Amino acid sequence: YIWPSPQLDELESARFDQKGSNANALSGFLPSCDSFVFGANTGRSNAADWIRTAYHDMATHNSTDGTGGLDASIRFAEEQARAENAGDGFANTMTAVGVQVSRYISNADGLALAAVMAIENCGGPEIPFRGGRIDATEPNAPGVPEPEQDLDSHIAAFARQGFTQTEMISLVACGHTFGGVQHDPFPDIVNVLNDTTDTEDVAHFDSTFVTFDNNVATEYISGTTQNPLVVGFNDTTNSDKRIFGSDGNITMLSFSNSPALFASTCADLFARMIDTVPSGVVLTDVITPLPVKPSDVVLTMNGDVLELSASVRLWNTTDTTSSVSMLWKDHIGGTGNNTMRFSGLSSSTGGKYSAAWYSVFSGTIANFLSLDPTAGITSMSFLVDGQLEDQNGLGFAIQDGFMLSKTSCQIEPFVSARFDVAVRNGVNATRVYLEQITTDTLQRVVVVEIDIPPPSQPVAINSAYSLWSVNVTNPNVPYAIGAEIDGIKYSTTALYIVTGFPSCST
Numbered sequence: 430y431i432w433p434s435p436q437l438d439e440l441e442s443a444r445f446d447q448k449g450s451n452a453n454a455l456s457g458f459l460p461s462c463d464s465f466v467f468g469a470n471t472g473r474s475n476a477a478d479w480i481r482t483a484y485h486d487m488a489t490h491n492s493t494d495g496t497g498g499l500d501a502s503i504r505f506a507e508e509q510a511r512a513e514n515a516g517d518g519f520a521n522t523m524t525a526v527g528v529q530v531s532r533y534i535s536n537a538d539g540l541a542l543a544a545v546m547a548i549e550n551c552g553g554p555e556i557p558f559r560g561g562r563i564d565a566t567e568p569n570a571p572g573v574p575e576p577e578q579d580l581d582s583h584i585a586a587f588a589r590q591g592f593t594q595t596e597m598i599s600l601v602a603c604g605h606t607f608g609g610v611q612h613d614p615f616p617d618i619v620n621v622l623n624d625t626t627d628t629e630d631v632a633h634f635d636s637t638f639v640t641f642d643n644n645v646a647t648e649y650i651s652g653t654t655q656n657p658l659v660v661g662f663n664d665t666t667n668s669d670k671r672i673f674g675s676d677g678n679i680t681m682l683s684f685s686n687s688p689a690l691f692a693s694t695c696a697d698l699f700a701r702m703i704d705t706v707p708s709g710v711v712l713t714d715v716i717t718p719l720p721v722k723p724s725d726v727v728l729t730m731n732g733d734v735l736e737l738s739a740s741v742r743l744w745n746t747t748d749t750t751s752s753v754s755m756l757w758k759d760h761i762g763g764t765g766n767n768t769m770r771f772s773g774l775s776s777s778t779g780g781k782y783s784a785a786w787y788s789v790f791s792g793t794i795a796n797f798l799s800l801d802p803t804a805g806i807t808s809m810s811f812l813v814d815g816q817l818e819d820q821n822g823l824g825f826a827i828q829d830g831f832m833l834s835k836t837s838c839q840i841e842p843f844v845s846a847r848f849d850v851a852v853r854n855g856v857n858a859t860r861v862y863l864e865q866i867t868t869d870t871l872q873r874v875v876v877v878e879i880d881i882p883p884p885s886q887p888v889a890i891n892s893a894y895s896l897w898s899v900n901v902t903n904p905n906v907p908y909a910i911g912a913e914i915d916g917i918k919y920s921t922t923a924l925y926i927v928t929g930f931p932s933c934s935t
């Protein structure tokens with residue numbers, strides 16, 4: 430895709446900046462594969478909860494009528510209260526997912542991403558990830574398979590979800606390479622274990638329960654498995670035993686013989702699982718990393734100076750010594766350049782990919798350049814070790830028609846504030862507005878537009894820009910700035926917290 434594209438830019442970052450510099454918010458919940466929100470030695474892991482939650486959310490899908498699917502309906506208390514969703518793993522997961530949710534990333538995309546991150550970062554294969562899932566507004570019809578149901582009901586449940594019997598065997602094995610069954614929600618399957626390293630009494634599906642591997646199959650085939658849904662004391666709830674054995678063990682044998690086949694099969698089925706969405710939802714293409722990606726591009730008007738901060742991410746390198754320059758074009762035929770400096774490394778997909786970050790510097794001051802407002806800036810490109818990176822000649826477009834002015838201030842600290850927006854003279858800005866980022870009662874991020882009235886008398890901030898101002902009385906939410914220019918809506922990627930503004934009286 431072509432940068433900038435606010436939704437794709439953000440999905441791409443969330444998906445590919447997983448560790449290190451600019452790591453996505455969700456990664457804070459996955460410092461290691463055995464980490465668990467409620468503490469160590471519980472026998473549980475966030476990674477396992479995330480994968481199970483994604484499956485249970487999807488498992489309501491009805492491929493005949495197109496209802497249900499991965500739409501984060503599992504976040505509703507009514508779904509979590511169902512017997513088919515026993516345990517607190519769903520609530521945990523949706524709390525973690527919440528940190529990644531934004532105007533561009535739904536709860537459902539966040540949940541899909543959580544599952545992808547858990548699998549990829551804990552030994553599993555790379556999963557093609559798409560965005561664009563839409564959050565359900567109400568619980569879906571029940572339909573998650575339960576261990577005490579018979580094989581025919583499981584085959585029927587997976588068929589309703591869109592999976593064949595072989596795919597059912599495979600997907601269950603792919604999921605049950607993580608985690609296990611806890612005593613508390615399933616006392617009829619697992620006894621109290623009295624193990625200080627497993628305080629929530631989890632009987633694990635395989636011996637490597639925080640990592641993806643084919644041990645779930647090798648241990649099953651070799652007869653050494655301790656899987657509580659295969660060799661549990663209660664045969665009625667031995668659903669993995671019935672499912673795995675339902676084709677005479679052909680599928681499980683193939684997985685036991687080939688870790689590679691297991692991984693590639695799981696990559697395919699996990700991708701289908703997270704892409705199973707209610708009909709009418711249109712997912713994006715598979716998100717692929719931009720080779721050169723501007724990041725944190727922020728314009729701010731500071732009196733007579735247009736301040737520009739920017740970073741760039743160079744994909745697939747750990748080179749901290751590249752020669753990187755940012756080049757830019759302005760409105761009056763001029764150009765500029767700045768030598769960027771290395772600012773950090775990141776990685777994703779379990780360390781499979783790395784990226785190096787470089788940022789603009791002004792003298793010794795990191796992170797912003799001082800530009801002439803009259804010249805402004807129209808586009809950037811980058812010179813990386815002598816190679817021009819300009820999106821095949823398009824450049825990386827920058828919208829300098831509007832930006833925050835540093836004259837913005839707090840009228841009454843922590844109560845009210847004034848936003849001053851610098852609008853470029855001569856630009857066809859039919860509307861300028863604030864975008865208040867809030868959360869509705871259904872935990873969806875919504876953007877409330879607050880129009881900024883055009884000034885009755887132009888208020889010049891400098892020779893090229895005028896101020897449009899509006900007061901806000903809700904200081905506890907972030908704001909972006911939006912404008913409609915030549916009929917196209919633009920938003921700042923920067924979010925502003927008014928309690929950080931200086932006082933208007935000083």
Ligand code: HEM
Pocket residue numbers: 473474477478480481484515516518574575576577583600601603604605607608609610611612614615668672702
């Ligand atoms: C007939 C189908 C299935 C049944 C009856 C079933 C049953 C169960 C049960 C009873 C648990 C224990 C939950 C707990 O104690 O917290 C569990 C855990 C889990 N299931 Fe399944 N499952 C099925 C299919 C799947 C599928 C298709 C996936 C994913 C692709 C999956 C992923 C998981 C994971 C990751 C856990 C571990 C959760 C944790 O340790 O916190 N399951 N499953």
